[in-house]
Amino acid sequence: VDKSHIRNFCIIAHIDHGKSTLADRLLERTGTISEREMAEQVLDSMDLEREKGITIKAAAARMLYRASDGQEYELNLIDTPGHVDFAYEVSRSLAACEGALLVVDASQGIEAQTLANVYLAMNQDLALIPVLNKIDLPHAEPERVAAELERVIGFSRDEIILASAKEGIGVDEILEAIVARIPPPSGNPNAPLKALIFDSKYDAYKGVVAHVRVVDGEMHGRRNLKLMSTGAVFEPLEFGIFSPGMRPLEGLAAGEVGYVATGLKDVAECRVGDTITWADEPAPEPLPGYRRAKPMVFAGIYPTDSDQYQELRDALAKLVLNDASLVYEPESSVALGFGFRCGFLGLLHLEIVVERLEREYGLSLLTTAPSVEYRVQTTSGEEIIVDNPADLPDPSRIAVISEPWAKIDVITPSRYIGQVMDLVTSRRGQFLRMEFLEAENELAPGEARVLLEYDVPMAEVLVDFYDQLKSSTSGYASLDYQVKEYRPARLVKVDILVNGVPVDALSVITHASNAEKVGRTLVTKLKDLIPRQLFEVPIQAAVGGKIIARETIRAMRKNVLAKCYGGDVTRKRKLLEKQAEGKKKMKRVGSVEIPQEAFMAVLRLR
Numbered sequence: 153v154d155k156s157h158i159r160n161f162c163i164i165a166h167i168d169h170g171k172s173t174l175a176d177r178l179l180e181r182t183g184t185i186s187e188r189e190m191a192e193q194v195l196d197s198m199d200l201e202r203e204k205g206i207t208i209k210a211a212a213a214r215m216l217y218r219a220s221d222g223q224e225y226e227l228n229l230i231d232t233p234g235h236v237d238f239a240y241e242v243s244r245s246l247a248a249c250e251g252a253l254l255v256v257d258a259s260q261g262i263e264a265q266t267l268a269n270v271y272l273a274m275n276q277d278l279a280l281i282p283v284l285n286k287i288d289l290p291h292a293e294p295e296r297v298a299a300e301l302e303r304v305i306g307f308s309r310d311e312i313i314l315a316s317a318k319e320g321i322g323v324d325e326i327l328e329a330i331v332a333r334i335p336p337p338s339g340n341p342n343a344p345l346k347a348l349i350f351d352s353k354y355d356a357y358k359g360v361v362a363h364v365r366v367v368d369g370e371m372h373g374r375r376n377l378k379l380m381s382t383g384a385v386f387e388p389l390e391f392g393i394f395s396p397g398m399r400p401l402e403g404l405a406a407g408e409v410g411y412v413a414t415g416l417k418d419v420a421e422c423r424v425g426d427t428i429t430w431a432d433e434p435a436p437e438p439l440p441g442y443r444r445a446k447p448m449v450f451a452g453i454y455p456t457d458s459d460q461y462q463e464l465r466d467a468l469a470k471l472v473l474n475d476a477s478l479v480y481e482p483e484s485s486v487a488l489g490f491g492f493r494c495g496f497l498g499l500l501h502l503e504i505v506v507e508r509l510e511r512e513y514g515l516s517l518l519t520t521a522p523s524v525e526y527r528v529q530t531t532s533g534e535e536i537i538v539d540n541p542a543d544l545p546d547p548s549r550i551a552v553i554s555e556p557w558a559k560i561d562v563i564t565p566s567r568y569i570g571q572v573m574d575l576v577t578s579r580r581g582q583f584l585r586m587e588f589l590e591a592e593n594e595l596a597p598g599e600a601r602v603l604l605e606y607d608v609p610m611a612e613v614l615v616d617f618y619d620q621l622k623s624s625t626s627g628y629a630s631l632d633y634q635v636k637e638y639r640p641a642r643l644v645k646v647d648i649l650v651n652g653v654p655v656d657a658l659s660v661i662t663h664a665s666n667a668e669k670v671g672r673t674l675v676t677k678l679k680d681l682i683p684r685q686l687f688e689v690p691i692q693a694a695v696g697g698k699i700i701a702r703e704t705i706r707a708m709r710k711n712v713l714a715k716c717y718g719g720d721v722t723r724k725r726k727l728l729e730k731q732a733e734g735k736k737k738m739k740r741v742g743s744v745e746i747p748q749e750a751f752m753a754v755l756r757l758r
């Protein structure tokens with residue numbers, strides 16, 4: 153195809169604003185896929201994605217479209233993940249495009265990730281096509297949201313397309329706009345090869361399959377290729393496109409989007425953002441913007457049954473084949489035995505990984521409370537990195553501790569400004585800026601939506617912040633965050649002792665001014681969460697060896713079966729089964745059984 157007839161674009165949107173639904177409609181309208189095939193939402197191919205209704209991994213599809221000018225165009229849709237945890241992957245998908253559809257729900261308006269995505273797209277100089285989706289909803293307010301888009305992002309009213317992905321309204325107009333408003337790829341077909349990797353997946357037969365956008369040059373044949381950042385060299389096994397399944401082709405030319413099967417065994421050698429070039433005639437420098445996705449959130453993952461350790465190790469090894477951003481290393485805990493310390497891009501990433509391990513590999517796991525990565529300068533002048541509170545050195549050895557801070561953006565109707573302010577302040581946040589997204593005087597008091605920006609310690613965002621934000625704004629607020637910098641802080645470790653035994657997996661790092669409150673809340677929670685034993689169990693919180701709070705779990709008086717009056721055997725059996733089930737998620741520490749929820753108690757401290 154002539155390059156002037158190629159359009160590379162992606163769809164960006166806040167979660168649930170209808171990105172996947174619109175993608176489906178485009179595939180359908182261009183005849184890329186039939187309605188029957190559509191039944192299984194194609195672009196989101198992972199089970200979990202379908203279930204959680206969110207896009208986790210980017211995918212791509214090539215469509216052929218005959219436009220109203222009578223010409224046929226090749227439209228390459230690159231799907232982007234819809235969650236903040238994956239901002240880097242989003243930025244690489246955007247870098248592979250010349251334009252983006254910006255989908256905004258006409259009943260919701262601009263949300264935090266709408267703005268975050270717009271900034272990412274603007275950084276890549278993409279042509280943006282604003283689409284107001286869900287206009288079929290009775291409470292949609294397309295004119296109000298259009299005014300918001302004009303005011304906040306600077307679109308003009310006649311650029312904005314009204315659509316309903318569900319009903320297929322506006323789809324033709326969108327396809328025409330893609331052809332008319334998004335520029336064709338530039339790039340030099342005769343320059344040395346440069347192809348951007350925007351995704352990679354492991355395939356048992358073809359090795360790592362890199363999803364690429366060819367920027368300069370072309371790739372074909374069996375000539376060796378090289379990854380510019382890792383230096384890995386491979387002989388390509390196959391080139392092709394997604395339509396949306398893999399379809400082999402001779403090669404890919406400048407401007408095109410497709411895949412190359414590398415035969416490599418490890419996605420870590422073939423990272424998102426890296427540049428592919430010829431091994432014997434490499435490009436002088438790689439494409440800009442590459443960095444290694446860095447884990448931000450850490451947690452210990454342990455098998456509830458220590459016999460499953462080997463299985464857990466094998467399962468993690470398989471997962472990282474497809475997920476270069478997941479890191480793990482063996483760890484042992486006095487309380488939990490042998491497991492792994494894992495690093496994730498964010499909380500959602502953590503949740504997805506644990507769920508996949510349990511569901512796809514049949515493991516029963518215990519997860520410790522997530523932690524950020526602290527930087528500790530010791531009194532002897534060393535710098536150590538601590539991603540597990542249990543590893544924090546003794547207070548006497550610490551000169552300075554620093555913690556990561558994030559900049560957060562909250563969008564909410566202005567009537568909730570006070571609540572948001574209170575919440576952020578209670579999390580040690582600092583106010584930066586506020587901006588009305590709508591003209592206040594044209595709406596009922598408190599209606600106009602406002603953007604609030606704060607700096608907040610990342611650790612405080614991890615602990616239940618999003619849920620609290622939602623509940624204090626009746627669900628209206630949306631949140632986006634970006635890690636910004638490290639700042640020193642007066643942090644201490646609160647240790648928990650159960651029956652006199654310190655339980656390392658329950659330690660938390662907290663601000664010194666909060667330590668006592670955290671200690672007290674934790675022991676109270678644990679008192680409720682740890683079932684009674686045959687003997688009395690003291691639960692204590694300590695900072696640097698000093699006890700700051702204490703509760704006691706009284707000894708159990710009744711046998712569980714005492715509840716079963718008479719000789720109802722089935723009932724008795726059911727109760728015993730239920731108890732056995734509950735047991736699976738218990739961990740014996742010393743002589744006390746501690747349930748999984750106890751290890752997550754620090755997540756619900758407030």
Ligand code: GTP
Pocket residue numbers: 165166167168169170171172173174205206207233234235285286287288289315316317318319
């Ligand atoms: P992520 O993948 O999580 O980013 O979500 P998404 O933006 O892809 O949203 P998705 O397409 O999954 O749509 C979210 C919900 O909105 C689904 O329940 C859709 O059926 C619904 N939806 C999408 N488009 C429309 C529309 O035009 N009208 C109505 N009424 N509902 C829609």
